[in-house]
Amino acid sequence: MGFTSPVKTFQHGLRSKYPPRSRLRWHISNSSSPR
Structure with missing residues (x-):
């Protein structure tokens, strides 16, 4: 609840x-970039 x-x-x-x-682009770039 809180x-x-x-x-x-x-x-x-x-x-x-x-x-x-912007969030979508960041998410895509973050996902495509290898860790």
Whole structure:
């Protein structure tokens, strides 16, 4: 119950900081890049 609030605010902050396109590009580049 108490986790839902912080998680939502965290997600909202990420969304406002990084648009879906930027996040998608970062995710793709991160996935394609070998570790």
